[in-house]
Amino acid sequence: MLDEKQVAFYRKQGYIGVEGVLSPGEVEELQQVTEEFVERSRQVSQHDDIFDLEPGHTPEHPKLRRIKSPAAHHPAYDRALRHRGILGIVAQLIGPAIRYNGQKLNLKSAEFGSPVEWHQDWAFYPHTNDDLLAVGIAIDDMTLENGCLLVIPGSHQGPILDHNQDGRFVGAVTQAGFDDAAAVPVQLRAGGISIHHARMLHGSLPNTSTRQRRLLLFQYCAGDAWPVMGTSWEAWGQTLLCGELTYEPRVTPVPVRLPLPPALRQGSIYETQTLLQESTFKKAREKAGV
Ligand SMILES: O=C(O)CCC(=O)C(=O)O
Numbered sequence: 001m002l003d004e005k006q007v008a009f010y011r012k013q014g015y016i017g018v019e020g021v022l023s024p025g026e027v028e029e030l031q032q033v034t035e036e037f038v039e040r041s042r043q044v045s046q047h048d049d050i051f052d053l054e055p056g057h058t059p060e061h062p063k064l065r066r067i068k069s070p071a072a073h074h075p076a077y078d079r080a081l082r083h084r085g086i087l088g089i090v091a092q093l094i095g096p097a098i099r100y101n102g103q104k105l106n107l108k109s110a111e112f113g114s115p116v117e118w119h120q121d122w123a124f125y126p127h128t129n130d131d132l133l134a135v136g137i138a139i140d141d142m143t144l145e146n147g148c149l150l151v152i153p154g155s156h157q158g159p160i161l162d163h164n165q166d167g168r169f170v171g172a173v174t175q176a177g178f179d180d181a182a183a184v185p186v187q188l189r190a191g192g193i194s195i196h197h198a199r200m201l202h203g204s205l206p207n208t209s210t211r212q213r214r215l216l217l218f219q220y221c222a223g224d225a226w227p228v229m230g231t232s233w234e235a236w237g238q239t240l241l242c243g244e245l246t247y248e249p250r251v252t253p254v255p256v257r258l259p260l261p262p263a264l265r266q267g268s269i270y271e272t273q274t275l276l277q278e279s280t281f282k283k284a285r286e287k288a289g290v
Contacts, residue, residue: 014156014197021085022191030139033076038064052268067105090220094131097223097243105216108147113207117172117273118280122199123163126256128249131222132198136215138188145209149186156197160257169259171272183284208290224250
């Protein structure tokens with residue numbers, strides 16, 4: 001559980017790193033299972049419902065960028081989604097009724113793992129209130145060199161920036177004047193978790209180290225946050241993890257931009273951002289020296 005100082009830090013800064021949430025045994029299981037998925041990806045040559053591949057992926061040298069909906073494909077990931085320690089912390093931040101609205105495992109292989117350009121998750125999935133956050137379970141130690149998460153503290157209290165290019169959603173901040181000099185790395189040991197608010201500006205640089213970086217991300221929402229872009233009653237019920245199902249969403253004055261017109265490339269944030277004409281990383285790259 002978080003202490004009062006940690007909760008206050010999250011509320012003010014919009015993120016927090018918490019060490020030692022998963023046991024060494026739990027981490028080891030996630031590492032092993034993830035290795036099995038990388039092995040399986042040798043049989044795949046195109047993105048599909050499970051695998052998102054790095055450019056240059058081959059059966060001999062698998063370069064897996066993402067496992068999509070991991071909890072749907074292995075019980076170890078499903079246990080992580082429902083981990084009591086994680087849900088206890090999430091409940092402290094968004095309340096006791098918790099739903100999830102997305103999950104993925106992002107892999108950055110040694111020396112080539114792709115960057116994720118600056119974006120706000122909220123630009124992809126605005127809700128009726130902003131009690132939403134993403135938890136990232138560090139399956140490996142996460143450092144600046146292997147492409148840990150970068151955040152801009154306090155940005156969750158600011159506006160939702162433009163994520164459109166040439167009038168179409170492109171999944172990254174395109175607004176002129178965006179300054180990433182204040183970026184902070186969320187460095188963690190394996191078994192720790194990062195938490196970032198859905199409105200937080202965040203991204204990550206390429207992996208320039210000789211160590212891989214695997215981050216298992218779960219998006220949790222307050223049970224009464226209804227997606228502005230809609231969902232079905234069945235999906236709403238099936239994704240509830242704790243608390244009561246409600247058909248009375250809580251509506252608060254939150255800024256909303258719709259991810260429309262839809263991105264030309266779908267399937268993963270990497271694919272959506274492929275069409276970006278100019279990298280959003282400016283000073284953060286220089287500061288990190290990568
Ligand atoms: O894997 C990362 O470093 C960041 C991932 C992220 O922000 C996303 O997938 O939305």
